Amino acid sequence: MPAPAQSRVIFQHIDEPGYTNDLACYVRHGGYEVLKKSITRPPADLIEEVKKSGLRGRGGAGFPCGVKWSLVDRKSGKPIYLIVNADESEPGTFKDRYIMHQDPHQLIEGTILSCFANNVKQAYIYIRGEMPEGARILEKAIAEARAANFAGPNILGSGYSCEIYVHRGAGAYICGEETGLIESLEGKRANPRIKPPYFPAVLGLYQCPTIVNNVETMCHVKVIADLGGEAYAKTGTPGNTGTRIFCVSGHVQRPGYYEFPAGTITMGQLLNEVCGGPLPGRTFKAVIPGGSSAKVLRFGERYKGKRKVGADMVDYDWGVEDVPMDFDCLAMIGSMGGSGGVIVMDDSVNMVEALANINAFYQHESCGQCTPCREGSLWMKKISSRMVHGQARKEDAALLKSVADQIPGRTICAFGEACSWPTQSFLIKFKDEFETYAEVKKTLPADRLALV
């Protein structure tokens, strides 16, 4: 089956020759028209449209956006804050930065619409510390939007006012975790909060109800406000509506970002047809489908089971290439759609070394607050690091797996899962490589690339 055609909605103007990130260009292309026609509607209508759209958050967890909004405590009398999570830090993910760099007004329009829907008077765009250029562009864009009365006081004469502020992080992966982000925004160390009681929808920023949404999610809200929830939901598949952006990196002919109706493309179509297949003379070995914390998939393994298609239960028997790239199918086979960062590894990759790299990243980014993640991530890193430096033991495979098993489900935030899932899945699917690495290492040239 040939791959469907790309359907660029959010990325419509990305890399378009002549398209600039200033307000004039955005308005020339129909920008802020959705805001103009929506600002006169009752805010509750917009929430209803988002619910009907079935939009799932694009930050990684895929939580339904409408449900998230409906959980917000609107009776407390406290102000409601909205935070745009622009801390795009998951290795393998590079979609939000293109929106911010090349089409910032799309994000601002979506943000204002979301704020309007939820009666938010103050919104923050929390941008990753390593993206100073994005922060400058956003600040300029916000100033432009404010000057044109698309943001700020009394937007378009509607009586509704909303300010957006850009807040730069200081360079920590954990700031992408929503409660860690909130702590950081409050000026503290980004230690994620315990939930309960600190659910952002009730006790978020400054202990006020808070909505935290991903950059791309905000842009989808603009599309939903334009088309209406039901029309939006016609794109994609039931439960996975709208378009999805995949950031493909690694060993394919044409790495890059691609946008498709959600659930309509399989892994094989994406990698072989869209990205041009493996590099010459190589074969695919493994793929991480949703950012580096997602569990790895091994080419050649089969996934069997029953799944619901419409009202029926249907048997499925897939290879990696056959898996539809949506939240539910990837979850069904034991991984996740996550942030859409697809990391491809071919047969030139040694999985022990790949894991050593991932472990080094997660160890460096653990906030250090709670025990299993703090100690477990460093222990795993020390083991895999020792292995690639020539001190591997046969029993290290079992030890790594056992250490990883002591982390997930026992930590304050999802970082526990993020740091242990790679090790767990690598060890389950490539156990032989770990057990024989000591021997393999001896055959590798000594002057290979320095490893972590």
Added chain:
Amino acid sequence: MIAAPKPDLVTVNIDGVDIAVPKGTNVIEAAKQLQKDVPHYCYHPKLTVAGNCRMCMVEMGMPAVDPATKAPVIDPATGKQRINWIPRPQIGCGTTVAPGMHIKTSSPMVKDAREGVMEFLLINHPLDCPICDQAGECKLQEQATGYGRGYSRFIEEKNVKPKRTQLGPRVTLDDERCILCSRCVRFSKEIAKDDVLGFVDRGSYSTLTCHPGKKLENNYSLNTVDICPVGALTSTDFRFKMRVWFLKQTNTLDIESSVGVNAVIWSREGVIYRLTPRRNDEVNDTWMSDSGRMLYKQVAAADRLAAITVNGAPSGLDIAINAAAELLKAGSVAVVGSGRASVEEQFLLKKLAEQLGVSAALVARTGQGDTLLISADRNPNVRGALVTGLISALPAAQLTQLAADIDAGKVKTVVSHGEDLLAAGLTAAQLAKVSVIYLGTHANATSAAAKVVLPTLHTFEKAGTFVNQQFRIQTFAAAVPGPQGATNDLAVLSKLVVALGAPATASDVQALWPALAAAVPALATMLYKNIPETGLLLDATPWASLPFVEGETLKFKPVASALTT
């Protein structure tokens, strides 16, 4: 007395046992009521919940209800409502009880989770128990016996962190032992209101330290040592002095102010090594000032009085008592009592004053209160003197009346119970005009000038009671014997009373109490042995109109402000 309102109760099931606990209780505290220990490091009942050590994980479930009808889902096998167990463990400290909640504190899942945490906590820990001062009172050590693996799977190099850091004048930090529970950080911020501690670096390299340019030097810094569950924070004064398992613990009270902080004396073979706070939720929670702890040093101070003297010459107790009695019988006597003396001592001193037909004076000691656990009244027991009737008005800092009486020739002999008359406003010339009978613990200008010196015991060497600013009567017990030559104050006072012709009185606390209770209305129906460890509130109405000096402290609001707020 106004009855406390009955708290809303919530019934939960812990390991198969139903228990009703007040709403808002967390699982650790609820389990404690069933004598079930949920191990923990970061949780502290008097600090905010951080939930970071992950040791207190339990299995939790809620009764199943049909989502549509909200009707209970009955398990056909048992005929009871089914419990939906959460598939991952929950932290006991951060889980507040809810009606019908089910908890398992020792299921395989819980045991596995705790063993995982225990192993993680130990991999970068130096495991230097043999040379660690915390050994014997270390939570890590204790729980390693319950949840430890018994061997190590860790063959990597351990993290290296700073050792022997002086965080301040009284606290030493070993960062390698720190398990990053953040109790000390939260204490400094929330209780001491001196936000000087924090973590730098991240992950397993996180390191506890003071903020740049700051020191942990507030007067409550040693509480961080108490609450540190491991040997990271140690008392610079106490460390390496004695293994804690050799020490005897004796209940006492902080003697530095009228707050009456509950404390424990740690001693061995007659030597006191340290003082630590004792939990009393009505008085001091679990805290104590550093200054109060250091007062144990008074006991073995070089200027302790240990020789009974008459006219400067060494003497025996009975000879000295007789010499004192001669002076007293000559008349023109003034009695100076002490707000540092126990209720029992004040009671006997009052008897003495009554026999002499005089009223006693007290010396006030005041200072700035710190709004936490040191009040403006630096005498621990002025209210005891009011209750026993030794005095009827609040004391002044200066003995101006006594000075005038000496100048006027009305007073020839002064009995001073531990008060330095020079410090209390008398001049050397006035002191020279009178014969002083001095009962006290430490040498001073008054003891040097006294005709009769009767060395007595320090609070930590004797038993008794104090009445604190709340009019709470609290007991203290003798931890160590006094120096040779010192006599229990009660024995000295009762001998003086007898020497003046009264019938013999009891000279130990227990035996004295029936007479005390009979004579003092506020203490009627009470017995020393019946006073609970947390003290008893007395009816303060007779003294409600007195202008007490105390301002607000941790568990105390002055009556006036209590009325206005």
